[in-house]
Amino acid sequence: MSITFNIDARKATSIPCPFCKEAVEFGYAEDNGKGGCCDLYCDGTTVDFSDTVNFSNRNAYDILEMLGYDTSNYMGEITDLAAFRRKIMLRLNTNVDSAVREAYHLPSGHAGVEVDMSGDVPRIERKGCAVYSGGSSKSQITRRLNSLDKLAQMAQDANSSILWG
Ligand SMILES: [Zn+2]
Numbered sequence: 001m002s003i004t005f006n007i008d009a010r011k012a013t014s015i016p017c018p019f020c021k022e023a024v025e026f027g028y029a030e031d032n033g034k035g036g037c038c039d040l041y042c043d044g045t046t047v048d049f050s051d052t053v054n055f056s057n058r059n060a061y062d063i064l065e066m067l068g069y070d071t072s073n074y075m076g077e078i079t080d081l082a083a084f085r086r087k088i089m090l091r092l093n094t095n096v097d098s099a100v101r102e103a104y105h106l107p108s109g110h111a112g113v114e115v116d117m118s119g120d121v122p123r124i125e126r127k128g129c130a131v132y133s134g135g136s137s138k139s140q141i142t143r144r145l146n147s148l149d150k151l152a153q154m155a156q157d158a159n160s161s162i163l164w165g
Pocket residue numbers: 017018019020021036037038039042043044045
């Protein structure tokens with residue numbers, strides 16, 4: 001599961017459709033009368049999402065919560081980009097410790113035991129699946145903050161907000 005941050009598609013830059021280009025290159029292009037040739041509906045352009053930012057859910061929530069945003073709806077829109085960038089700058093120049101997490105591994109069976117009496121012989125079952133967490137270092141958080149700031153800059157240039165979810 002992951003969270004993607006991107007510029008509002010209606011405001012993002014339009015670029016030539018890469019699938020149309022491929023269709024021409026590989027010789028299966030068929031003009032659809034709408035400007036495109038890769039399928040029936042393509043108008044020959046697509047939205048440039050090349051600078052979207054994607055983090056795991058936990059990493060995205062850690063960053064957003066550190067910056068004071070509500071993550072309870074699992075999606076949102078950041079409209080005040082100046083304030084967003086100020087918060088990022090403040091964090092980059094003070095500390096990001098609240099989002100630093102140690103890596104850990106919980107082996108399967110870590111959640112206790114249960115006695116299964118359903119069969120002929122009682123059986124002890126260990127509960128809990130294996131859990132792996134890669135943790136989050138200070139430099140990873142700094143990198144994430146910088147990529148969000150770059151995206152915010154692009155959104156400001158496109159007069160857009162940032163949508164995340
Ligand atoms: Zn196309």
